[in-house]
Amino acid sequence: MITLDSVTKNFGAFTAVDNVSFTIQKGASFALLGPNGAGKTTIVRMLLDFIKPSSGSIIIDGWKASNPESRKDIGYVAEQHIIPPYLSGFAYLSRHASLIGLTGKEAAKEVDRVIEMVVMKGQERKKSSDYSKGMKQRIGLGAALLGQPKLLILDEPVTGLDPIGIRDVRKVLENLRDKGVTVILNSHLISEVEKTCETAAIMHKGKILVKDTIHAIVKDNETLEDVFFRYIEQNNE
Amino acid sequence: MNNVIKITVYTISDQMRHKSFYILLGFSVLFIMMIRGCYDGGYSVNGETVDNATVAWHVSKIVFHLITIGMVLMVSMLSMKIFSRDHEDGSIVLFLSRSVFRWQYVLGRVTGTWVLCLVFMFILHLTIFLITWAKTGTIISGYLTASLVCSVNLLFVIACVCLLSLFMPDFISALFTMGILFVGFISDGGYQFVNSDVLRSTGLSPINPAPALWRVLYPKVFMVQTYADSIISKSEFHNMGPFPPLLNLSFFILFIMVLLLGSFNRKEI
Numbered sequence: 021m022i023t024l025d026s027v028t029k030n031f032g033a034f035t036a037v038d039n040v041s042f043t044i045q046k047g048a049s050f051a052l053l054g055p056n057g058a059g060k061t062t063i064v065r066m067l068l069d070f071i072k073p074s075s076g077s078i079i080i081d082g083w084k085a086s087n088p089e090s091r092k093d094i095g096y097v098a099e100q101h102i103i104p105p106y107l108s109g110f111a112y113l114s115r116h117a118s119l120i121g122l123t124g125k126e127a128a129k130e131v132d133r134v135i136e137m138v139v140m141k142g143q144e145r146k147k148s149s150d151y152s153k154g155m156k157q158r159i160g161l162g163a164a165l166l167g168q169p170k171l172l173i174l175d176e177p178v179t180g181l182d183p184i185g186i187r188d189v190r191k192v193l194e195n196l197r198d199k200g201v202t203v204i205l206n207s208h209l210i211s212e213v214e215k216t217c218e219t220a221a222i223m224h225k226g227k228i229l230v231k232d233t234i235h236a237i238v239k240d241n242e243t244l245e246d247v248f249f250r251y252i253e254q255n256n257e
Numbered sequence: 258m259n260n261v262i263k264i265t266v267y268t269i270s271d272q273m274r275h276k277s278f279y280i281l282l283g284f285s286v287l288f289i290m291m292i293r294g295c296y297d298g299g300y301s302v303n304g305e306t307v308d309n310a311t312v313a314w315h316v317s318k319i320v321f322h323l324i325t326i327g328m329v330l331m332v333s334m335l336s337m338k339i340f341s342r343d344h345e346d347g348s349i350v351l352f353l354s355r356s357v358f359r360w361q362y363v364l365g366r367v368t369g370t371w372v373l374c375l376v377f378m379f380i381l382h383l384t385i386f387l388i389t390w391a392k393t394g395t396i397i398s399g400y401l402t403a404s405l406v407c408s409v410n411l412l413f414v415i416a417c418v419c420l421l422s423l424f425m426p427d428f429i430s431a432l433f434t435m436g437i438l439f440v441g442f443i444s445d446g447g448y449q450f451v452n453s454d455v456l457r458s459t460g461l462s463p464i465n466p467a468p469a470l471w472r473v474l475y476p477k478v479f480m481v482q483t484y485a486d487s488i489i490s491k492s493e494f495h496n497m498g499p500f501p502p503l504l505n506l507s508f509f510i511l512f513i514m515v516l517l518l519g520s521f522n523r524k525e526i
Binding site for chain 2: 065068069070071072088089091092094096098101102103104105106112115116118119120163
């Protein structure tokens with residue numbers, strides 16, 4: 021479903037992503053792990069064509085990432101989801117629904133469905149300027165879930181959420197995984213990744229250090245966290 | 258519904274939520290209230306009573322230009338923040354994380370701002386037109402057509418400010434655009450003065466009747482305004498060079514839009 025082929029992204033003299041290649045199969049739940057500045061968010065932004073790769077190519081469902089058709093079935097949650105302060109959660113979701121081609125009653129029904137899914141019922145008519153960070157994040161997740169996406173890209177989706185919110189997001193992700201939705205999760209929370217994803221890649225300084233199923237990466241008597249630190253420390257030397 | 262139309266509609270609704278729009282609305286209402294009085298009184302010059310309709314006609318023409326100038330200033334204020342505000346409040350991610358081409362987003366934003374300002378300016382001009390009609394019974398033919406002609410100037414300003422705002426701070430981009438208009442005002446205004454009936458009636462002839470090439474090719478915002486004035490006055494329009502001002506400005510709008518779309522396509526979100 022997603023293929024990155026020798027993708028490099030330079031910001032001036034700094035190389036944020038260095039010759040990265042990998043493939044994510046349809047229906048997989050894939051995690052990108054790495055310390056700050058590893059290049060995870062840069063990869064996410066390139067998948068959405070917010071930034072262009074300096075070299076290499078990105079193909080999503082047969083479309084180049086630069087073609088908006090590639091985003092037709094993508095839901096995206098940003099690290100800190102920003103919602104225009106003058107829009108209510110409902111209005112924001114309605115705009116998303118309209119942009120994915122839903123209209124009238126169909127759109128209203130779908131918006132109601134995701135509002136319940138992200139536990140924002142009763143809060144949806146408030147202006148987003150009155151929302152907490154966590155509430156904005158929930159609405160962002162709701163926007164990503166509109167219209168039954170085939171691919172969900174989540175960039176630190178639980179930032180700002182309380183433990184209950186984190187659990188709710190995990191449940192949603194598990195549910196989507198079971199329905200065969202491809203999930204790309206970019207997270208610092210290794211424990212969450214372990215619970216929700218089957219495959220993972222550890223990134224450091226723009227390079228992929230390892231990419232495999234979590235079962236294959238984690239050896240006996242180790243946790244994913246141990247593996248993560250081992251790889252990072254080895255590559256810091 | 259096409260994405261451009263959707264974004265146009267969202268832009269109109271978004272722009273109407275901003276403070277600057279309400280400031281514009283407030284000033285306009287105040288202006289109309291103040292100007293209404295000019296149509297009421299009897300006027301006399303050198304002891305002779307002047308026909309009320311004549312005064313109303315002249316006042317309406319002056320007000321026409323004041324409204325247009327005010328709208329040009331206002332439109333530059335509204336358009337200078339389009340991209341930076343969208344970046345800050347997440348609107349840009351809302352649109353571009355969906356199946357929306359970048360050109361559709363830019364075109365939707367520009368068109369929405371233009372349509373809003375065009376309609377706003379037209380309503381103001383229509384109000385003056387109706388006041389003149391109601392108070393003096395005079396119908397100024399061409400007044401509303403002239404308003405639509407001047408709306409092309411607004412589109413030029415929006416496109417120009419939006420393009421410049423990709424490369425420089427918002428306020429500077431608006432200021433820079435005003436600078437472009439000011440140079441045009443001096444160049445085209447000078448040309449109009451030299452060719453004016455007032456100067457001709459004095460018997461003076463222009464020293465250099467052929468303007469320099471850059472003046473002929475320069476964006477003809479002021480000339481469009483003068484052309485609109487000639488529609489109201491039904492007077493002769495002195496064009497500079499072979500290209501009609503609307504054609505000149507349409508070319509510049511097209512050129513700037515191509516640059517804007519190209520530049521925005523390379524922009525990192």
